[in-house]
Amino acid sequence: MIQDSYNIRGDRGLSDFDARHRFVLSAVYDLPFRGNRLAEGWEISLIETLQSGNPVNFHTSNTGLTGFTTVRPNVNGPVITGFSPALNGASTFITYIQNRSVLTNPVNAFGNMGRNVVIGPGFSNLDFSLVKNTRISERVSWQLRADAFDLLNQTNFGQPLSTLGTSTFGLINSTRFPTGDSGSSRQLQLALKLTF
Numbered sequence: 001m002i003q004d005s006y007n008i009r010g011d012r013g014l015s016d017f018d019a020r021h022r023f024v025l026s027a028v029y030d031l032p033f034r035g036n037r038l039a040e041g042w043e044i045s046l047i048e049t050l051q052s053g054n055p056v057n058f059h060t061s062n063t064g065l066t067g068f069t070t071v072r073p074n075v076n077g078p079v080i081t082g083f084s085p086a087l088n089g090a091s092t093f094i095t096y097i098q099n100r101s102v103l104t105n106p107v108n109a110f111g112n113m114g115r116n117v118v119i120g121p122g123f124s125n126l127d128f129s130l131v132k133n134t135r136i137s138e139r140v141s142w143q144l145r146a147d148a149f150d151l152l153n154q155t156n157f158g159q160p161l162s163t164l165g166t167s168t169f170g171l172i173n174s175t176r177f178p179t180g181d182s183g184s185s186r187q188l189q190l191a192l193k194l195t196f
Contacts, residue, residue: 002069002196003069003110004110007110009020010053010114012114013055013114014055016054016116017054017118017182018055019052019053019054020119021050021125022050022052023049024047024049025046026045027045028044028045029043029048031043031044034134037134037135040086042130043129043130043132044131045131046127047126048125049123049124050124051122051123053119053120053121053123054159055117055118055119056120057072058072058073059164060072060105060111061164061165065109065110071109072113072114073105073106074103074105074111074112074113075103075111076102076104079102081097081098081119083095083121084098086171092173093168093171093173094157094172095171096120096121096170096171096172096174097169097170100169103164105165120157121157121158121159124154124156125154126150126152127151129145129148131144131146132144139196140195140196141195141196142192142194143179143192143193144189144190145192146188146189147188148186148187150185150187151186153186155175156175157172157176158174158176178180
């Protein structure tokens with residue numbers, strides 16, 4: 001929602017789903033083992049994904065000025081991000097905004113902080129497969145495969161909580177959702193396929 005309908009330009013900013021940097025490496029390699037059915041037909045593959053974070057739009061809980069839309073906070077210095085233990089003592093939170101004091105509630109005014117100017121945590125994931133293809137006859141073959149999704153079990157944090165004035169402002173209490181490019185915890189699967 002637009003903070004100030006008389007200053008629409010003040011709401012220009014990055015899209016909520018902007019990911020400025022994204023790198024994906026996909027590789028398949030047939031292992032050069034030869035000699036018999038047990039030794040040949042092995043293949044490995046991987047997909048490595050690295051991505052910078054998405055923007056976070058901070059706001060206050062104050063709707064008194066607009067009657068409906070919350071306003072953004074005032075900022076009086078650079079916002080420093082990083083990961084450290086939670087300042088509120090809760091073991092289920094991670095502190096992301098390291099200097100929360102630079103953000104203040106403008107009370108009965110529109111905040112001077114831009115829309116989506118802070119970038120949230122990035123993302124990293126490695127998927128790996130080991131495949132064994134075996135020909136049984138000229139027309140029949142089978143494939144055994146083992147897949148590992150998020151092989152390294154890397155922690156990918158969700159966005160920090162964005163409401164200024166709450167005890168959890170600037171803290172992270174979740175990981176990314178297991179959909180799309182958002183990753184998940186390590187998952188292993190085995191599959192067997194017969195082709196004829």
